[in-house]
Amino acid sequence: MKLQPTSNDPRRLFLEQTRKALVSALTQGLAGEAVACQSSCIAGPRAGVVLLQVGVAAAKVLRLLSGDNAAIARQFIAWNFPGDPAVFMSGKLIRIEAPWPDALAQTQIRYRDVSHHPVGDGRWVAGLNERGTTIVLGFSDNVPHLLMGGTTGSGKTVALRNAAAQLSHQAGETALVALDGKYGAGLGILSNLPGMVGPVASDVRQATNALGWVHTELQRRYGLITAQGEAAIAHLPRIVVLFDEFQEFMEDPHVRELTRRLLAQGRAARIHAILATQHPTVEAFGENGSLKRNLVGRLALRVTDQDASRVVVGDSLPRADRLMGRGDAYAIIPGHIHRVQLLLVDEAELQLLPREEPRLRAWPEVRPADYGQEPTVHWAYNGSELAWGLIGATQMPPWGRQRLLQALEAAGLERPGSERADRLLELTRETAAVLSEAHYQLLSAESPVADEINQQELLLGMVAAANDWGRQRLRQAFEGAGLAVPGSERADRIVDLGEAALASLTQSGYRLVPHTEDETPDGNEPYDPAEVAKALIAAFNGWGRDAFVKTMAPIGNERGMQLLRFARQIRDRLAEENYQIQKTESEPE
Ligand SMILES: Nc1ncnc2c1ncn2[C@@H]1O[C@H](COP(=O)(O)OP(=O)(O)O)[C@@H](O)[C@H]1O
Numbered sequence: 157m158k159l160q161p162t163s164n165d166p167r168r169l170f171l172e173q174t175r176k177a178l179v180s181a182l183t184q185g186l187a188g189e190a191v192a193c194q195s196s197c198i199a200g201p202r203a204g205v206v207l208l209q210v211g212v213a214a215a216k217v218l219r220l221l222s223g224d225n226a227a228i229a230r231q232f233i234a235w236n237f238p239g240d241p242a243v244f245m246s247g248k249l250i251r252i253e254a255p256w257p258d259a260l261a262q263t264q265i266r267y268r269d270v271s272h273h274p275v276g277d278g279r280w281v282a283g284l285n286e287r288g289t290t291i292v293l294g295f296s297d298n299v300p301h302l303l304m305g306g307t308t309g310s311g312k313t314v315a316l317r318n319a320a321a322q323l324s325h326q327a328g329e330t331a332l333v334a335l336d337g338k339y340g341a342g343l344g345i346l347s348n349l350p351g352m353v354g355p356v357a358s359d360v361r362q363a364t365n366a367l368g369w370v371h372t373e374l375q376r377r378y379g380l381i382t383a384q385g386e387a388a389i390a391h392l393p394r395i396v397v398l399f400d401e402f403q404e405f406m407e408d409p410h411v412r413e414l415t416r417r418l419l420a421q422g423r424a425a426r427i428h429a430i431l432a433t434q435h436p437t438v439e440a441f442g443e444n445g446s447l448k449r450n451l452v453g454r455l456a457l458r459v460t461d462q463d464a465s466r467v468v469v470g471d472s473l474p475r476a477d478r479l480m481g482r483g484d485a486y487a488i489i490p491g492h493i494h495r496v497q498l499l500l501v502d503e504a505e506l507q508l509l510p511r512e513e514p515r516l517r518a519w520p521e522v523r524p525a526d527y528g529q530e531p532t533v534h535w536a537y538n539g540s541e542l543a544w545g546l547i548g549a550t551q552m553p554p555w556g557r558q559r560l561l562q563a564l565e566a567a568g569l570e571r572p573g574s575e576r577a578d579r580l581l582e583l584t585r586e587t588a589a590v591l592s593e594a595h596y597q598l599l600s601a602e603s604p605v606a607d608e609i610n611q612q613e614l615l616l617g618m619v620a621a622a623n624d625w626g627r628q629r630l631r632q633a634f635e636g637a638g639l640a641v642p643g644s645e646r647a648d649r650i651v652d653l654g655e656a657a658l659a660s661l662t663q664s665g666y667r668l669v670p671h672t673e674d675e676t677p678d679g680n681e682p683y684d685p686a687e688v689a690k691a692l693i694a695a696f697n698g699w700g701r702d703a704f705v706k707t708m709a710p711i712g713n714e715r716g717m718q719l720l721r722f723a724r725q726i727r728d729r730l731a732e733e734n735y736q737i738q739k740t741e742s743e744p745e
């Protein structure tokens with residue numbers, strides 16, 4: 157059902173009286189001269205609007221009507237509205253807007269009451285504008301983020317909940333991160349909605365960690381874009397960060413810095429924020445406010461005074477301090493201002509939504525150094541995870557995600573979400589490949605080595621399987637690579653294993669492709685697999701930093717040390733599992 161004012165709508169009759177009185181007063185010289193005008197009116201959910209087109213007299217009429225609450229003008233017209241009108245230019249029209257008396261106001265508009273435009277791609281139905289048209293909000297290059305400001309009770313939390321509830325139905329396309337400056341009282345009810353990346357962050361520490369995760373993801377996406385172009389992230393979900401009463405956590409320098417980066421850099425990475433606050437201050441958002449530039453999209457709810465209004469609206473008009481509260485809002489998108497009655501979503505409705513475990517059961521810890529001004533050094537994984545990843549990567553066939561998860565759980569480690577696990581697989585497989593190129597091999601002290609098929613053999617087996625080589629061709633390849641030519645039974649086993657490994661790679665979305673050019677290391681992946689592999693070699697050989705650094709391209713002292721320390725952790729952990737890295741015997745000339 158679409159709510160549309162009809163001609164016998166009592167609000168419309170009410171509004172018509174005012175319009176006629178105004179037009180006749182202007183025609184009769186209320187503005188000092190006779191002003192001819194065209195007029196129309198709109199009966200919105202919370203306010204009535206009269207639009208006047210008066211041509212060159214616009215400035216004069218505007219001054220007359222907006223000066224001192226239009227007290228003078230109102231003596232001459234029947235002004236039945238409670239409270240003051242808002243008078244401003246809307247394009248070439250003078251717009252006179254006044255709230256309905258309570259009995260006429262329409263304050264409870266539900267999702268089911270509005271006509272449903274096709275939404276998706278991170279967009280949601282926000283409410284109805286003054287013409288009864290459904291207003292959809294979302295993100296674009298022009299509007300990468302939204303600032304929402306309004307006093308207590310104005311409807312910020314309800315608006316955020318509405319956005320989250322609808323976006324949770326687009327879980328594949330949109331991922332949600334919720335932070336709540338009111339310690340969970342506002343957004344806590346959103347926990348475990350489909351699409352939520354992790355828990356609702358309800359204190360400063362969790363907020364820092366959640367924003368840290370967002371920042372890591374942002375860097376990862378920039379890395380993908382640098383390496384492969386923008387198309388590389390087109391299929392990744394938009395990430396929408398909902399931050400209620402964010403001023404509560406902005407005292408914290410880390411939250412502030414991470415929020416600043418999210419606003420400044422999120423756009424290109426398809427990462428967006430809706431920031432809601434009851435204290436829109438000039439310091440944070442005014443002319444020189446560092447956050448202002450990236451917050452062009454505004455949702456201004458009722459604020460307490462004109463100063464706050466100027467900050468939230470980004471202009472002196474329209475005046476958000478004249479809004480009526482409880483979801484009465486201006487939605488301000490470049491080029492458009494709508495007076496919107498926002499949808500009402502109550503807790504009972506939210507309780508009915510489906511729920512599922514978020515991808516992350518806890519936000520990974522971030523430390524300030526992880527996003528300092530220095531080149532960032534970020535270990536998304538701890539040493540134990542990397543050790544198990546490496547063990548899995550060197551099994552034959554290499555472990556897939558499922559097997560890796562089992563191993564991590566069996567080792568008493570926290571079970572990572574699927575995306576995290578996939579990235580771990582990817583990282584450690586690359587590391588294993590680099591190790592093997594450098595002729596190192598991960599050996600288990602428990603399994604007999606002699607008969608084991610080694611990495612290089614397995615790789616050739618995979619190539620053989622991919623190319624359907626016969627035994628003869630395989631032998632040649634072994635000779636070419638300087639490897640001992642296997643007997644026929646062993647050759648068959650190598651090809652079988654190669655086939656299995658290939659299948660498992662394919663299943664995990666990998667392909668075996670001929671090596672054509674040097675890969676450029678991902679500029680934003682803090683350590684590349686080659687560095688990790690070299691550090692591991694250094695750790696296993698007991699080298700000090702100097703010997704280690706000699707094997708590397710120039711690397712800063714601190715970064716080098718950090719890398720080496722980390723590699724030692726991995727080594728120790730591997731040793732606990734009875735693994736060690738050894739140089740292989742069969743080294744080609
Ligand atoms: N869109 C809306 N439509 C109708 N009533 C609303 C709407 N938004 C808020 N309200 C009313 O105002 C109350 C306070 O809203 P809330 O979102 O908690 O405000 P805030 O977070 O700005 O303090 C709600 O409990 C509800 O009764």
Ligand SMILES: [Mg+2]
Binds near residue numbers: 312313314400
């Ligand atoms: Mg609130």
